[in-house]
Amino acid sequence: MSKKSYRQAINEALAQEMRRDPTVIVMGEDNAGGMGAPGEDDAWGGVLGVTKGLMPEFGRDRVLDTPITESAFIGAAVGAAATGLRPVAELMFVDFLGVCFDQIFNQAAKFRYMFGGKAVTPVVIRTMYGAGFRAASQHSQCLYPIFTHIPGLKVVVPSSAYEAKGLMIQSIRDNDPVIFLEHKVLYDEIEEVPDEPYTIPFGEANLTREGDDVTIVALGRMVGFANKAADMLQKQGITCTVVDPRTTSPLDEDTIIEAVEDTGRLVVVDEASPRCGMAADISALVAQNAFKALKAPIRMVTPPHTPVPFAPQLEDAYIPTPEKIADAVRQVMA
């Protein structure tokens, strides 16, 4: 056990899996960096350094830099997965989904079902998401509801370094296509992470705390915010259960429903756009299955249904905050 950042935790998971299994390869734009260029090898190790050091250890044959052609290389990762490799492909920003989505949702997601269960597609698509970098509309989206909408994809939204390592190893060993969403603001967040490999199963939510009054379900970066809100509320005598589903597909419906049955109140926090998002989905799940347990209307805390703005003041107003979450909890307690 040692302190590691979210970035280091993912890097360690990749390295350990590549050592264990020679069919695991890594590919993406600048994943080593400097391919064909006159300067250093492993110049970048990914645009934010998540794959740094893999190329020197595993070589260019297993850490492949790609041209900026997401359709071709995401599709190649899918085709390689269907024929015997376990590729981890990096879609640098999830916003670039728009240039390669067919290979994900019509190809990878469909093979196992459409081919009558006779195909496996063990590909992991790592992708960076989320607001907070002043990166504006085309580099800040969440988009995991779009993947969650597609049967055949598994969707992972790790909320911390510990979660990221265990969920990444699980993702690589899974035989279905997995979309692994890394929040760019979390990369430097540090916590204790075991040095040895470990897995966290999909579809098993984590209760980061348990309380009596309100259940907060939050995803990704919002889990930390929900816990901050719960800390503030505790001083006012309101105790919360915070549920981190970890994966939106599969979704641990039972844990969410049970947690709401225990507290009788639900606040759902999601950084994604609100329409057809996880907040609405989880609200519907609870309304359908635990309506009688509810003592107050469900509250959703999400950004407004707008693109992510650039100006720091606007972006700060866009992103849900611990204060907004605490306000929503107080509303359901009123």
Place this chain on the structure above:
Amino acid sequence: MQLNREELLQSYRTMCTIREFEERVHSEFSEGGIPGFVHLYAGEEASAVGICSHLDDRDNIASTHRGHGHCIAKGCDVNGMMAEIFGRGEGLCGGKGGSMHIADLSKGMMGANGIVGGGPPLICGAALTAKTLKTGGVAVAFVGDGASNQGTTLESYNLAKVWNLPAIFVVEDNGYAESTASVWAVAGDQSKRAAAFGMPAYELDGNDFFAIHQAAGEAIERARGGGGPSLLHVKLTRYFGHFEGDAMTYRQAGEIEVARRERDPLKFFRRRVTEAGVLESSQLDEIESDVKSLIDQSVALSKAAPPPTPERLLTDVYVSY
């Protein structure tokens, strides 16, 4: 690349199987026994067979929505295919794929594809697997003239070249992307496009099995030897509509009849091998008659087979609702 008698007989048998299969699917579809969309490959047989006869179990292909011919040429089970097209539980994909998604990965057939241009990136991946695991395999992407304009195809040319992949791209140009003529929709020239990516290219008459076989052999041998990707541009004629039910009002009157009479790939093959005295007409007649029985039988089996059991709706995928 000289073919021996056995190889010639096998090639003719495979081409005849595709032709008979497609003619029967055409008639069965018109009688209402086949659900959904079907897109037939009749008239294009020399391409699938000329190329796939070089391939073995190490090799993968990705096909198009017009995929039956590639399936048969890559060795997929004909009864399983027919059952799949009829939507039966014992079909190649358990009745969950149908004509447009027919596949058998155990035979290296990565699927017909409902998405125009869906296959080339997948083939880059299959070629990457072959290269990484050093299997000696190659991967072949069949696309139509329509898909030749898709970004996925052009991106894949680039990726295959910069990664030096054992990949072959085959543009099967039947003159029409749906109803739109390739002479209008394709800017420039297929071979020059390949040249621009640094790939060798071949311009081929799709009715000439022997020319296709020769060129494919060179391209595949080069790919197996680490020489990278190539492109084959095959000009051919589709004997049916884009899909079954297409009235084909965009085609010239008599176009198909003339092609069937004067440029048919099976007749071309027959003439070539009998005139050269390599095979007897009677041997080819026998194959045609065998194949007819085989397809009769596969249709009968498919018609008698049960549909998938209802619980198959919820298998082969993680289901949350």
